[in-house]
Amino acid sequence: MGKIVVQLALLGLMLAVVYTLPNKEDWDIYKYHINSTVTDGYAITIITSRVVNRRDQPTEIEFHVKIPKNAFISQFKMSIEGQMYDGVVKAKEEAQQQYSEAMSRGQSAGLVSSVGRSLEEFTTSVTVAAHQKVTFELTHEELLKRRLGQYELQIYARPMQPVNDFKIDVSIYEQPDIVFSEVKGGLNNPILATIGAAESQNQLDVHFHPTVEQQTLCGACGDDGLNGDLVIVYDVFRDETLGHLKESDGFFVHHFAPTGLARISKNVIFVIDQSGSMQGRKMRQTRAALVHILADLAMDDYFGLITFNHAVHPWKRELVQANEHNVGIAKEFARTIEDHGSTDINSALLDGAKMLNQNPRDGSASILILLTDGDPTTGERNPVIIQKNVMRAINKKFPLYCLGFGHDVNFEFLEKMSLENSGVARRIYDDTDADLQLKGFYAEVATPLLTNVMLIYEGGANLTQTNFSHYYNGSEIVVAGQITDNNIETFSPRVVAISGNKHVEFSETNSSTVMTASLSESNTRRLWAYLTVKQLLDKELQLDGEEKERAKQEVLELSLKYRFVTPHTSMVVTKPPGENAQVLHKPKEGEKHPLPRGGFFRSVVSSLHYDDPSFPAQRLHGTANRRRQGTMHPSSRGPAGRRVHPQGSMDSDPSFTAAILHGGGHVLHQDSMDSALLTDRGMTWSASSPMSESITVARIPSVFAPTLVSITTVLQRFVRKTVNGSLPLCYDLNEFMLLKLLHNPNRELSINGQLESYPSVGFKRIVIHNQNQRIDINQRHIRVNDGQNATKIRWEPNIIDIQRGKLIQSHNKTTIMIEDSLLIIMRHEKKGKSLLWPIFSQVSNDPVEGLLAVKPLVYESVSAPSGTVTVSGKTFTVSEGDIFDYSVTSAPRIKCWLTSAENALEGRLFDFLVSDL
Numbered sequence: 001m002g003k004i005v006v007q008l009a010l011l012g013l014m015l016a017v018v019y020t021l022p023n024k025e026d027w028d029i030y031k032y033h034i035n036s037t038v039t040d041g042y043a044i045t046i047i048t049s050r051v052v053n054r055r056d057q058p059t060e061i062e063f064h065v066k067i068p069k070n071a072f073i074s075q076f077k078m079s080i081e082g083q084m085y086d087g088v089v090k091a092k093e094e095a096q097q098q099y100s101e102a103m104s105r106g107q108s109a110g111l112v113s114s115v116g117r118s119l120e121e122f123t124t125s126v127t128v129a130a131h132q133k134v135t136f137e138l139t140h141e142e143l144l145k146r147r148l149g150q151y152e153l154q155i156y157a158r159p160m161q162p163v164n165d166f167k168i169d170v171s172i173y174e175q176p177d178i179v180f181s182e183v184k185g186g187l188n189n190p191i192l193a194t195i196g197a198a199e200s201q202n203q204l205d206v207h208f209h210p211t212v213e214q215q216t217l218c219g220a221c222g223d224d225g226l227n228g229d230l231v232i233v234y235d236v237f238r239d240e241t242l243g244h245l246k247e248s249d250g251f252f253v254h255h256f257a258p259t260g261l262a263r264i265s266k267n268v269i270f271v272i273d274q275s276g277s278m279q280g281r282k283m284r285q286t287r288a289a290l291v292h293i294l295a296d297l298a299m300d301d302y303f304g305l306i307t308f309n310h311a312v313h314p315w316k317r318e319l320v321q322a323n324e325h326n327v328g329i330a331k332e333f334a335r336t337i338e339d340h341g342s343t344d345i346n347s348a349l350l351d352g353a354k355m356l357n358q359n360p361r362d363g364s365a366s367i368l369i370l371l372t373d374g375d376p377t378t379g380e381r382n383p384v385i386i387q388k389n390v391m392r393a394i395n396k397k398f399p400l401y402c403l404g405f406g407h408d409v410n411f412e413f414l415e416k417m418s419l420e421n422s423g424v425a426r427r428i429y430d431d432t433d434a435d436l437q438l439k440g441f442y443a444e445v446a447t448p449l450l451t452n453v454m455l456i457y458e459g460g461a462n463l464t465q466t467n468f469s470h471y472y473n474g475s476e477i478v479v480a481g482q483i484t485d486n487n488i489e490t491f492s493p494r495v496v497a498i499s500g501n502k503h504v505e506f507s508e509t510n511s512s513t514v515m516t517a518s519l520s521e522s523n524t525r526r527l528w529a530y531l532t533v534k535q536l537l538d539k540e541l542q543l544d545g546e547e548k549e550r551a552k553q554e555v556l557e558l559s560l561k562y563r564f565v566t567p568h569t570s571m572v573v574t575k576p577p578g579e580n581a582q583v584l585h586k587p588k589e590g591e592k593h594p595l596p597r598g599g600f601f602r603s604v605v606s607s608l609h610y611d612d613p614s615f616p617a618q619r620l621h622g623t624a625n626r627r628r629q630g631t632m633h634p635s636s637r638g639p640a641g642r643r644v645h646p647q648g649s650m651d652s653d654p655s656f657t658a659a660i661l662h663g664g665g666h667v668l669h670q671d672s673m674d675s676a677l678l679t680d681r682g683m684t685w686s687a688s689s690p691m692s693e694s695i696t697v698a699r700i701p702s703v704f705a706p707t708l709v710s711i712t713t714v715l716q717r718f719v720r721k722t723v724n725g726s727l728p729l730c731y732d733l734n735e736f737m738l739l740k741l742l743h744n745p746n747r748e749l750s751i752n753g754q755l756e757s758y759p760s761v762g763f764k765r766i767v768i769h770n771q772n773q774r775i776d777i778n779q780r781h782i783r784v785n786d787g788q789n790a791t792k793i794r795w796e797p798n799i800i801d802i803q804r805g806k807l808i809q810s811h812n813k814t815t816i817m818i819e820d821s822l823l824i825i826m827r828h829e830k831k832g833k834s835l836l837w838p839i840f841s842q843v844s845n846d847p848v849e850g851l852l853a854v855k856p857l858v859y860e861s862v863s864a865p866s867g868t869v870t871v872s873g874k875t876f877t878v879s880e881g882d883i884f885d886y887s888v889t890s891a892p893r894i895k896c897w898l899t900s901a902e903n904a905l906e907g908r909l910f911d912f913l914v915s916d917l
Contacts (some may be wrong), residue, residue: 027053027061027128031165038172040246040253041144041478042527045071048636049136053128062125063136066156069120071142072530072564073586076571078126079135087571089563091556095570124573141564146235146257146476147444155185155230158685162215163223168208175244176237177201186228206232224780242506245493248524250486254455256495256506257476261449264500265300266365267319271352272337273372273405275309279339280748281406281771282373282430289438290334296446297322302364304355305330308348309341310378319359344379345372346386349400353393363501364396365448365470368421370381371428371438373405375413383413391420399423399469403441404533406430407740407752407914416541422469430750432772432786447473450497450504459484459491463817464531471497480528529562537567719896723856729869730881730896731904740912741766742840742850749818751838752917762835766825767917770818773803777814777825778917779834782807795827850912869897876903 031050039445045067053059067073076087128134144151153170172178178201208230215225236244243256270293272286277555290305297303301322305315315333320326349370356366394400400421402414404426415425428437450471457463463481471477483491494507540551552568559569565586662911679916719730741751754765768775776783784791784802791800807915816823822841826833840852857871869876881898 026055027051029159029161029163032159032163033165034168034170036153036168036170038144038153038170039523040174040244040255040527041146042141042523043071043144043153044141044523044526045141047136047138047140050133051128051136052133053131056130058127058129060125060127061134062674063125063138065138067120067138067140068142068154070145070534071120071140072533072559072566073122073138073140073571074563074565075137075139076122076124076573077137078573078575079137080126080128080576081132083576085574085576087573089560089565089569089571091560092568092570095572114671126575133149141526141530142535143478143527143556147474148440149474150233150235153232154231155187155188157226157228157230159225160227162212164212166208166210166215168206170204170206170232172204172206172234174202174204174236175246177238178204181232181234183230183232185230187226187230204234241508242493242495246524247483247488247491251480251482251524251528252457252460252491253478253480253524253527254457254493255476256300256455256471258449258506261473261499263298263473264360264363264365264448264451265298265302266367266448267302267356267359267361268297268367268369269304269306269319269355269645271306271308271348271368271370273309273343273345273348273370273374274307274337274339275341275343275374275377276339277343277374277745279745280407282434283337283339285435286371286405286438287334287337289435289442291331292338292435293442294322294327294330294334296442297327299323301358302361303330304352304545305333306352306355307337307346308344309339310344311341312344312347312351313855314355315352317355318357343372343374343376345370345376346380346389349386349390350393353390356398357393365451367445367448367470368394368398368400368423369403369442369445370400371403371405371412372414372705373409373430375410383410387413387417387420390417394421396422399439401426401445403428403438405434412541419538420542430769432500432774444475445470445472450499451474453477453495453497455479455493455495457481457491457493460493462528464528465535478531480524480531482528520663526562529558532563533558533562533564533566607629609784665888683779690763715765720857722858724858726859728894728896729857729871729876729904730877730898731900738914738917740847740850740914741838742852744821744842744846744848746846747819748823751823751837751840751852751916753836754917756835763830763839764836765917766836766838768816770803770805775802775807775816778837779827780838782809782814787882869899 029049029051031048033048033050034045036045036330038044047065049063051061051063053061078085122138122501124136126134131840144153155168157168159166181204183206210226238257238259240258240260243258244252245252245254270290272290278286294303299322303322304319307313307315315330320330344684349368352368352370356368360366370699375381376383376386390400400418400423401423402418402425404411404414404425406533407430409427411425411427418425428434428441448470451469453468453471455466455477457466457479460481461484464479466479468477492609494505496503496505498504536551536555536558540548540555543551555566556568558564559566565571567586569586595772719728722726739753739755740751743750748769748771752767752769753763756764764779766777768777773784773786776785781792784793784807786803793800793809795810795811795814797811798807800807800809801815802818805816808815808817812827812829814825814827816825820842824839826837826839828837829835838852842848859869859871867878869878876897876899878897878899881896882894
């Protein structure tokens with residue numbers, strides 16, 4: 001068999017990212033192999049990392065893997081000095097007790113969490129004896145999707161150190177032949193890359209075997225090794241026949257993507273959210289994308305524009321032809337769309353559906369596209385009723401595509417509404433390239449070729465989805481199933497569809513249509529299982545009652561049989577004796593809070609060490625004395641009845657240490673005996689200790705931060721304080737999260753943070769979005785990227801210009817001044833690990849939201865001693881709870897109303913989670 005060979009002296013990781021953040025003196029990754037096999041678009045990737053503990057004492061070694069969001073982990077194992085420890089896939093409920101017990105003991109739990117646009121992160125760790133070795137091996141599987149005429153393998157490598165034995169070997173087998181392939185990305189170097197073709201073109205081999213020197217000299221490399229991406233794109237031969245059909249082991253997979261079809265003119269309506277939350281960059285990018293999309297409409301297309309906030313504003317009352325005159329006027333309209341008001345999604349979609357229904361055209365394809373960044377806030381606000389109204393209005397006549405703009409959108413609401421109407425939902429990430437994301441999505445649906453597509457398989461059973469509303473140019477329809485009685489002779493496939501005004505049928509086969517695979521007989525069966533599970537998860541989202549439970553049970557049975565980690569299963573990661581197992585969960589797309597019952601939030605409190613007696617542009621003041629047994633100074637009282645130290649001079653002790661928590665109130669914390677209070681005039685820090693010594697107290701005017709109480713327990717309890725003297729509401733949370741720290745839409749400024757995993761307390765990353773500039777801060781360095789140029793600086797004295805301000809860097813503090821806003825990020829060393837913590841101050845009265853700007857609550861009603869609490873019209877089931885304050889040893893417990901984490905998140909008591917930094 002002939003093949004294409006790609007030799008690159010640089011390195012990537014197919015559809016996965018593996019990275020560690022080691023102290024190089026602690027451990028060494030000396031072997032790092034990735035083996036990926038793609039057969040008929042189904043990719044199975046095995047990631048192997050071999051690590052040695054160089055220290056003279058036991059050391060905890062971490063393993064981090066980023067995998068595609070569409071992939072299922074199917075195996076994980078560790079080998080320590082010849083002893084193998086395998087992960088076991090179980091029903092999530094079965095693994096839950098083990099998970100909760102580990103969390104209650106303060107032990108970390110391995111999990112998959114959404115970390116970006118296309119990736120999820122798996123994290124685990126194990127303690128390795130002095131000078132011993134550990135091998136981590138993880139397998140994940142995914143069906144590649146064909147978009148815009150090509151399959152794409154995104155490859156990203158970040159081992160964080162050069163590796164002596166570094167190999168990536170990718171083998172792609174396709175029938176029919178591969179017609180083109182290309183290697184792109186930051187790691188690609190045309191000087192070091194060679195592509196050779198043999199007589200046959202049905203195999204593509206890619207090998208990355210860089211030397212240690214090459215791992216530090218490439219464009220996306222440095223002293224810490226590789227840090228960049230590499231993308232492999234390819235496609236296979238297409239013709240006008242039935243397509244490619246593969247049979248193996250009683251199962252079949254059918255790839256249908258015919259060419260040579262005439263495009264169908266379309267009727268498309270764009271329903272655009274112009275509410276106040278779309279202000280700033282979102283609205284500018286939406287306008288720019290819409291102008292570009294309008295210019296791409298074909299002359300025989302018909303289109304409509306509807307903008308909405310608290311009211312619906314159609315550009316025209318009917319569809320108009322996309323001729324030069326109409327498109328020109330529409331562009332001018334698009335450029336004038338302004339943001340204001342609330343969000344009436346229901347009325348806007350019903351008007352869009354009505355317009356399409358009232359303007360039918362024979363032989364055309366109708367499409368409805370919604371773009372929104374928030375929940376319905378006016379008109380009909382019940383998502384279930386909106387979904388029913390929209391489904392009734394569309395009545396299976398055309399697809400609805402929902403684009404959710406940003407991190408805060410109710411993605412599950414949009415996803416269900418799209419699936420119920422033969423469409424899909426797509427998240428548009430609030431970033432500098434959001435307009436490109438919008439244009440890219442439209443390009444996928446811009447050219448319909450077939451409608452009402454039905455794939456029929458006589459002699460087939462247990463089929464995946466066979467009916468599709470539209471087939472678009474550059475896409476692909478994949479169907480898998482079983483062959484009845486494993487009898488290929490009685491198996492007969494065909495496809496019927498509508499092309500314009502005529503019915504068409506595909507039944508003719510070519511020489512490669514039916515074949516028996518010999519490469520991997522199990523792949524076809526696993527592809528069928530993967531596709532079935534994916535579609536059942538979509539189906540489950542649309543169903544209710546017993547039907548929903550049946551779909552869930554089918555997902556569970558298949559996931560357990562094929563060892564897939566799905567939203568209904570978990571992988572228990574076993575460890576050596578003396579260490580507790582971890583439990584691996586997989587989130588759903590758009591899910592913000594994988595919260596098992598009974599768990600507890602990882603600590604989000606950190607000690608901040610100030611090595612500079614003053615901050616830029618803002619002098620800090622305050623002194624106090626620590627008293628034995630932590631006795632607080634008598635002074636004015638803070639909002640929670642806590643005493644606040646009087647002001648003085650911070651200069652007396654530049655090594656002031658304070659603990660700050662963001663979360664809406666008190667928090668329980670074991671590692672610091674410091675505390676912080678928020679007053680109407682700003683924030684006051686105070687600290688106490690059994691030791692008698694001097695300590696400083698500081699206050700920054702207009703700083704946003706909630707109240708903190710520290711206790712000596714690993715159980716982290718968040719509390720939302722009240723302004724009317726009532727008991728606060730409290731709730732326990734677990735899992736490390738991506739948090740929305742602050743968002744100022746008027747200034748196009750947002751700050752997000754990624755928490756470090758337990759037992760560390762603080763942030764591992766903080767990302768600032770400053771207009772179209774992104775400032776990414778981690779424990780090792782800072783990256784400033786404006787979309788064109790990127791600057792990387794380490795934690796050492798430096799001053800650089802940024803958009804609208806300056807970034808001032810020192811060894812353990814980063815100060816970012818943007819107009820009248822001041823952000824200080826402290827880096828604190830704790831137990832050998834660097835942790836970050838932010839402080840924010842703002843002079844103006846601009847409205848802001850996020851964890852740094854949480855407001856107190858007011859109860860509407862309370863039933864005691866146990867029952868319900870009503871806040872802002874939402875009722876919470878509560879029981880008596882309490883909080884401890886160990887910064888004052890004689891302090892009594894502080895009582896609170898305790899509700900579940902699920903209630904707190906669903907009721908928006910805690911609504912500061914984001915899916916991407």
